[in-house]
Amino acid sequence: MRYLTGLQPSGQLHIGNYFGAILPAVLLQEKGEAFYFIANYHAMTTMGSSRMLRDNTRGLAVDFLACGLDPKKAVFFTQSSVPEVNELAWILSVVCPMGLLERCHSYKEKMARGIAASHALFAYPVLMAADILLYNSDAVPVGKDQKQHLEVTRDLAGKMNEAFGELFKLPEPVINESTAVVPGLDGQKMSKSYGNTLPIFGEEKELRKLINKKIVTDATPLEAPKSTEKSIILTLYKLFASSEDYDRMVQQHLAGGVGYGQFKKDLFEAYWEYFRHAREKREWLLANPGYVDDVLTTGAVRAREEAGKTLARVRRAVGLAWE
Ligand code: ADP
Ligand code: TRP
Numbered sequence: 538m539r540y541l542t543g544l545q546p547s548g549q550l551h552i553g554n555y556f557g558a559i560l561p562a563v564l565l566q567e568k569g570e571a572f573y574f575i576a577n578y579h580a581m582t583t584m585g586s587s588r589m590l591r592d593n594t595r596g597l598a599v600d601f602l603a604c605g606l607d608p609k610k611a612v613f614f615t616q617s618s619v620p621e622v623n624e625l626a627w628i629l630s631v632v633c634p635m636g637l638l639e640r641c642h643s644y645k646e647k648m649a650r651g652i653a654a655s656h657a658l659f660a661y662p663v664l665m666a667a668d669i670l671l672y673n674s675d676a677v678p679v680g681k682d683q684k685q686h687l688e689v690t691r692d693l694a695g696k697m698n699e700a701f702g703e704l705f706k707l708p709e710p711v712i713n714e715s716t717a718v719v720p721g722l723d724g725q726k727m728s729k730s731y732g733n734t735l736p737i738f739g740e741e742k743e744l745r746k747l748i749n750k751k752i753v754t755d756a757t758p759l760e761a762p763k764s765t766e767k768s769i770i771l772t773l774y775k776l777f778a779s780s781e782d783y784d785r786m787v788q789q790h791l792a793g794g795v796g797y798g799q800f801k802k803d804l805f806e807a808y809w810e811y812f813r814h815a816r817e818k819r820e821w822l823l824a825n826p827g828y829v830d831d832v833l834t835t836g837a838v839r840a841r842e843e844a845g846k847t848l849a850r851v852r853r854a855v856g857l858a859w860e
Pocket of ligand 1: 545547553554555558679680681682717718719720721726727729730
């Protein structure tokens with residue numbers, strides 16, 4: 538079973554990204570052959586500055602490795618280190634009806650947010666289909682928002698097979714419905730667009746302050762019982778604490794006598810401890826940039842090998858090559 542997924546280098550990772558995307562990917566590398574890449578071509582559709590694109594790409598490589606991506610188990614590379622993907626995207630775009638792309642929510646949603654409607658933004662799902670089909674992926678772990686792009690991919694694979702013979706298998710999306718949406722510090726979905734995130738990595742003092750000052754609580758007095766359903770602190774604490782510690786905090790909510798200040802302190806300690814190992818690993822990676830470059834270079838060689846085979850087959854099938 539080959540799993541493939543791409544993550545956009547769009548800035549500082551938060552714990553929503555961790556529980557929704559990074560951790561599932563790290564767990565899947567044990568279960569099959571994993572191809573994971575940093576979608577820097579895609580990020581160009583929304584990122585203005587070259588420095589930001591470069592820094593975020595390197596930053597994501599470091600953070601993903603720090604969070605447990607094992608380059609001995611997963612093939613890890615940047616999307617742009619395999620330029621073959623652009624040729625496949627072109628070929629797929631030949632069989633792609635305009636209407637298919639016009640229906641995509643993500644494009645409409647980005648335009649509504651004021652992002653300029655470029656050709657790249659419109660063609661984004663075709664490049665994503667090329668990412669997936671180039672590596673003969675069986676299964677693609679993605680967030681719910683990407684489900685429609687997987688449908689486009691399957692559609693395009695089907696059209697290619699119909700027109701040129703069996704070229705591609707149809708990849709399955711792996712959408713973990715049970716991965717609860719991680720709430721942000723204000724209780725809405727955690728998202729960098731809402732400015733309500735808790736980063737995975739950062740300065741201790743700043744993060745402690747973020748938890749203390751930004752998590753929204755109600756005005757229940759210290760002595761009174763507190764709602765367990767509405768407690769953002771409790772929902773976040775569950776992600777990091779042992780089940781005994783979590784149960785204890787539930788009891789303390791129900792019984793009263795413990796204030797939100799103490800709960801926030803407990804949350805910070807559990808969160809800080811949870812990422813201790815990843816933080817140490819990250820320090821090491823930041824001090825050894827050569828290692829990160831080597832991992833990405835090795836990954837790119839392996840990915841290109843696979844890409845080259847697929848592309849040769851496709852070029853022959855569509856009439857671009859004849860030996
Ligand atoms: P953001 O909303 O901060 O812009 P992205 O859309 O870049 O995050 O998401 C990258 C990955 O992280 C996706 O797989 C997405 O499903 C996952 N993810 C983002 N926010 C959350 C969240 N609050 N809870 C669970 N998963 C999330
Ligand atoms: N579009 C995906 C996102 O924004 C990133 C991505 C690009 C991707 N290519 C992919 C995900 C291929 C899975 C497979 O999250």
